[in-house]
Amino acid sequence: MGQAQPFRATALIVEDDHMQREMLCVLLEESGYDVIQCESAEAAERVLEKNARALCLMLTDVQLAGRMNGVELAHLAKGHNPKLDVVVTSGRPLMQPLPDGAKFWAKPWAPLDVLREAEIAQLS
Template structure:
């Protein structure tokens, strides 16, 4: 019999600024997450489409991204496909658009502690 690998939650980080994306990824990896990084909402949507097993527990996305789709549009798509997904939208500007129910908004600059707290909350809310 092979050994089973313990479940590790996955976080999807969608940010077009590589330094911010890397910082969030490092923080989440230290919180026992596997991390998938995307710089566009279109790439993230493909990840979510393939996540039929529900491994992705946390999505953190900037509003302004590379590509045509915004982070707000991605948040709506993510909520539609994965209603239990913990979704955070972040921006350095005031948010003019409505977010899907249950979605959190972080104004930049956020702190590393914000990321760590959200990582813990997403894992506590997970049925696994």
């Protein structure tokens, strides 16, 4: 008889900048997360359609390649899973309203911010 696997929280990282995406993934993996990474909102939309309820945290940039931006993706994500911890980041002022419960982080943010948010999301 096999042993039960401990629960590992899952995060969705949506960032078209390869270096930022990799840094976020490493930080979260070292915090005990399983990480799904996407370059575009359209790729993230497919993940959300199949796995939104299994996610604890989504971090997305506002500016993404493709037809949808990170704010639109945040609304879509909250529609699929209202309890999902959503963080939207940008180096520019936010021009669209976020869905209820989503957070905005101005770039540059500190890696410690990511670790703190990961802890909050796991407790939710």
